[in-house]
Amino acid sequence: MRIDVPEGSLFGPANLPYGVFSTPGTAPRVGVRVGDSVLDLAAALGDDVFAAPTLNPFMAQGHERWAEVRRRLTDLVSAEVPGEAVHAVADVTLHLPVEVADYVDFYASEHHASNLGRLFRPDAEPLTPNWKHLPAGYHGRAGTVVVSGTDVVRPRGQRKAPDEPSPVFGECRRLDIEAELGFVVGTGSALGSTVSTSDFASRVFGAVLVNDWSARDIQAWEYVPLGPFLGKSFATSVSPWVVPLAALGAARVPTPVQDPEPLPYLREREPWGLDIELAVTWNGEEVSRPPYREMYWSPAQMLAHLTVNGAATRTGDLYASGTISGPAKDQRGAFIELTWGGKEPVRVGGESRTFLLDGDEVSITATAPAADGTRLGFGEVRGRVLPSRDG
Amino acid sequence: MRIDVPEGSLFGPANLPYGVFSTPGTAPRVGVRVGDSVLDLAAALGDDVFAAPTLNPFMAQGHERWAEVRRRLTDLVSAEVPGEAVHAVADVTLHLPVEVADYVDFYASEHHASNLGRLFRPDAEPLTPNWKHLPAGYHGRAGTVVVSGTDVVRPRGQRKAPDEPSPVFGECRRLDIEAELGFVVGTGSALGSTVSTSDFASRVFGAVLVNDWSARDIQAWEYVPLGPFLGKSFATSVSPWVVPLAALGAARVPTPVQDPEPLPYLREREPWGLDIELAVTWNGEEVSRPPYREMYWSPAQMLAHLTVNGAATRTGDLYASGTISGPAKDQRGAFIELTWGGKEPVRVGGESRTFLLDGDEVSITATAPAADGTRLGFGEVRGRVLPSRDG
Known part of the structure; x- marks a missing residue:
């Protein structure tokens, strides 16, 4: 499916913020907000670093990796994504995205x-x-x-x-x-x-x-x-x-x-x-x-x-x-x-x-x-x- | 073996402080100091909570558990302990014992x-x-x-x-x-x-x-x-x-x-x-x-x-x-x-x-x-x- 981005959305393809979400009965994991949807990154990219309950493991991979994932996501959200990786933001619970150190x-x-x-x-x-x-x-x-x-x-x-x-x-x-x-x-x-x-x-x-x-x-x-x-x-x-x-x-x-x-x-x-x-x-x-x-x-x-x-x-x-x-x-x-x-x-x-x-x-x-x-x-x-x- | 406690030791059976130690080639784990020795708790008590690299998992088990382990240790150090669970304090590396939260x-x-x-x-x-x-x-x-x-x-x-x-x-x-x-x-x-x-x-x-x-x-x-x-x-x-x-x-x-x-x-x-x-x-x-x-x-x-x-x-x-x-x-x-x-x-x-x-x-x-x-x-x-x- 293609993720719909409503006209005037503040969460268009130039934003792509990261968060941690869960749906009923599932564990918190990393997602990206696109329009009024959340893209499940572990499901969409097949990478277990996004199955973690915080952004910390992904962040620890460093800024070159952050840039690479952002390029992939930019491509992905203008193309087809697996339907099961997309959730309406209204249907998910959002969690503290980061395990805060200091x-x-x-x-x-x-x-x-x-x-x-x-x-x-x-x-x-x-x-x-x-x-x-x-x-x-x-x-x-x-x-x-x-x-x-x-x-x-x-x-x-x-x-x-x-x-x-x-x-x-x-x-x-x-x-x-x-x-x-x-x-x-x-x-x-x-x-x-x-x-x-x-x-x-x-x-x-x-x-x-x-x-x-x-x-x-x-x-x-x-x-x-x-x-x-x-x-x-x-x-x-x-x-x-x-x-x-x-x-x-x-x-x-x-x-x-x-x-x-x-x-x-x-x-x-x-x-x-x-x-x-x-x-x-x-x-x-x-x-x-x-x-x-x-x-x-x-x-x-x-x-x-x-x-x-x-x-x-x-x-x-x-x-x-x-x-x-x-x-x-x-x-x-x-x-x-x-x-x-x-x-x-x-x-x-x-x-x-x-x-x-x-x-x-x-x-x-x-x-x-x-x-x-x-x-x-x-x-x-x-x-x-x-x-x-x-x- | 019995753990020797030198006369006048500050680490006798009434103390029994906890720390995290390693020996060459082994991972940090929980130990208790007795005299000039360190007793490897995972080895001595057969409990994996002491195989962790910090005291946090054991501490999280609560004060009744702390009291129970202290009773067992008090008995143990006056009796026989497996020799492979005992290390000279001079032979171990000591680590930060606690993962500090705030x-x-x-x-x-x-x-x-x-x-x-x-x-x-x-x-x-x-x-x-x-x-x-x-x-x-x-x-x-x-x-x-x-x-x-x-x-x-x-x-x-x-x-x-x-x-x-x-x-x-x-x-x-x-x-x-x-x-x-x-x-x-x-x-x-x-x-x-x-x-x-x-x-x-x-x-x-x-x-x-x-x-x-x-x-x-x-x-x-x-x-x-x-x-x-x-x-x-x-x-x-x-x-x-x-x-x-x-x-x-x-x-x-x-x-x-x-x-x-x-x-x-x-x-x-x-x-x-x-x-x-x-x-x-x-x-x-x-x-x-x-x-x-x-x-x-x-x-x-x-x-x-x-x-x-x-x-x-x-x-x-x-x-x-x-x-x-x-x-x-x-x-x-x-x-x-x-x-x-x-x-x-x-x-x-x-x-x-x-x-x-x-x-x-x-x-x-x-x-x-x-x-x-x-x-x-x-x-x-x-x-x-x-x-x-x-x-």
């Missing part, structure tokens, strides 16, 4: 970092002195990275208002999102070695959307001096489809001007970002359109920084950009910025809203220019807030 | 946190306002946890002295250690659930020694506002033997008085620490004896805090105590404290020393009271500093 979250948007600086440290300069010299980042919890559609239980923890003498324990009252882009490392690097900015394309397999759920009240009380911990570690959602780096060539744009010039290990001949337009939807209503092209630090610079001290990387490492915020208010990728710390509510579903309530659902989507002149889509990353649980 | 580092010593506060933030209170309310912690890099004996390449990175206008790139000049105790999670907990202080014994399998190598100059420039990142992520060494929690009963001691009283989720009927005495050796010379009994936050409190927001845990999660420092100068577990930021050198090998030089070797060992009235030992965690490498 998870790092950066802070690469100048607009976001400035906004959060003003909100968290109102008496200081918005950007810390190091911010324009290095892509600031921290390690997050790999074991709580979950696939889109996973419900998020409202976390509990300690919080303390500035005017209270001591902390109280309870449900998070300032539950927030962060709309981010995440990069998946395909082939690792050895302990004691580095990955230069020019090695980026041979190391990074693809990109996903990330929602870095954030408990702002827990975070504000805990984060000095060791950084975010329980305010973030309860859940990080990712989209089910990994868009290959090879599909994002037409989306390349220069980064904003970097001044001061970065140190040599962070330089690229032409530092490049990606013209990816995100959309954040809150209970079905679009509230923000964060533009990835505004990010100060490039994807290659983040990886070069992460490894400059000789830290090893592994297949399945995930590093995210940090919240994507543009200069305009309706381009902010976190509700704490959009509502200015809760002081400037937004209208959602006819109500005045600040942070997330139980039952709220947030969805993040994104599109980018594709090589064939169309636009390509990232899979949606969606999550619903469930009430806190005891014990 | 790695968290706490900051549980009041003496250490106060000392570092004075050194890093001389104009502020030594302890941040949250310190006595919660066990502060952060996620580290699981992929760079290495076994004792692994060389550590001096990291490179950005540093900036307070009086310099902008950062420079180069080799770390203030390479340091942190002597810590690490706890290995045996059985995980689900996303959205918590692990109470009373659940500790059913979740935690055992303990290792940890050397959290630290690049103080890189750390000082990067750590505000997101916490330690490249200053720590280049290497974290652990001892090859995991001392079972069941072996540490005789080492239990009350924690120091906790004032203010912690919030209910951090309370224990009697918060308990461990009377473990560490020794830090620098190029063969003992320079410090950090006492674990001085730690403010207990092992059970750290795990309860880590999961109070609903974060899942997995088999192989490792969480470390943070530097162990006592009140006396020769009880400090990091050289930045021992030499007061490099201003008060110590004598090592007849020389005046502050931070680590290339070729230096650091070893951390520890002993604790055992149930049979003897003392038990942790395996040594040792590492040598190699010069920085290009690229």
Whole structure:
């Protein structure tokens, strides 16, 4: 059969993102999304590396193999494929596509970092002195990275208002999102070695959307001096489809001007970002359109920084950009910025809203220019807030 | 044959720590140290769970199974064991015993946190306002946890002295250690659930020694506002033997008085620490004896805090105590404290020393009271500093 690609689909032959799916009674395995279909790669290509429940074994085969498989798939989807290898996307269950090794979250948007600086440290300069010299980042919890559609239980923890003498324990009252882009490392690097900015394309397999759920009240009380911990570690959602780096060539744009010039290990001949337009939807209503092209630090610079001290990387490492915020208010990728710390509510579903309530659902989507002149889509990353649980 | 246990051995029948070993031409598998021998558990017990290259499959079987195996081993080592299951510890290679899932580092010593506060933030209170309310912690890099004996390449990175206008790139000049105790999670907990202080014994399998190598100059420039990142992520060494929690009963001691009283989720009927005495050796010379009994936050409190927001845990999660420092100068577990930021050198090998030089070797060992009235030992965690490498 030929796979039908509907007019205007964001999953045309110039995209071909990879995911892990199952159908009732079958084991999770690797598939590629084409239009509204999923192509079962183990069945279509007869290669057991795609029968695995994660993309890791395929990613570990390296970037020449990724290119070869993409060429075969490009040919295949314009020709006949065995009918039994094709499933309607509506009929499959999508799983976490990658076994996450280490998870790092950066802070690469100048607009976001400035906004959060003003909100968290109102008496200081918005950007810390190091911010324009290095892509600031921290390690997050790999074991709580979950696939889109996973419900998020409202976390509990300690919080303390500035005017209270001591902390109280309870449900998070300032539950927030962060709309981010995440990069998946395909082939690792050895302990004691580095990955230069020019090695980026041979190391990074693809990109996903990330929602870095954030408990702002827990975070504000805990984060000095060791950084975010329980305010973030309860859940990080990712989209089910990994868009290959090879599909994002037409989306390349220069980064904003970097001044001061970065140190040599962070330089690229032409530092490049990606013209990816995100959309954040809150209970079905679009509230923000964060533009990835505004990010100060490039994807290659983040990886070069992460490894400059000789830290090893592994297949399945995930590093995210940090919240994507543009200069305009309706381009902010976190509700704490959009509502200015809760002081400037937004209208959602006819109500005045600040942070997330139980039952709220947030969805993040994104599109980018594709090589064939169309636009390509990232899979949606969606999550619903469930009430806190005891014990 | 009977396994000989030399008089005064720290690895007598009341210890029985687990590790992963190989002999020339054979695959890594699980063993138990008895005296100066390693007992091959797959060979001795005929159970394939011990033929795995990590302790994870055995740990995942749960605490009742851990207790059952310990009973069998206790009987076995006082009786006849098949000769082919016994190897001299000098003849085996020891491997990383655990496949580390997530790695968290706490900051549980009041003496250490106060000392570092004075050194890093001389104009502020030594302890941040949250310190006595919660066990502060952060996620580290699981992929760079290495076994004792692994060389550590001096990291490179950005540093900036307070009086310099902008950062420079180069080799770390203030390479340091942190002597810590690490706890290995045996059985995980689900996303959205918590692990109470009373659940500790059913979740935690055992303990290792940890050397959290630290690049103080890189750390000082990067750590505000997101916490330690490249200053720590280049290497974290652990001892090859995991001392079972069941072996540490005789080492239990009350924690120091906790004032203010912690919030209910951090309370224990009697918060308990461990009377473990560490020794830090620098190029063969003992320079410090950090006492674990001085730690403010207990092992059970750290795990309860880590999961109070609903974060899942997995088999192989490792969480470390943070530097162990006592009140006396020769009880400090990091050289930045021992030499007061490099201003008060110590004598090592007849020389005046502050931070680590290339070729230096650091070893951390520890002993604790055992149930049979003897003392038990942790395996040594040792590492040598190699010069920085290009690229």
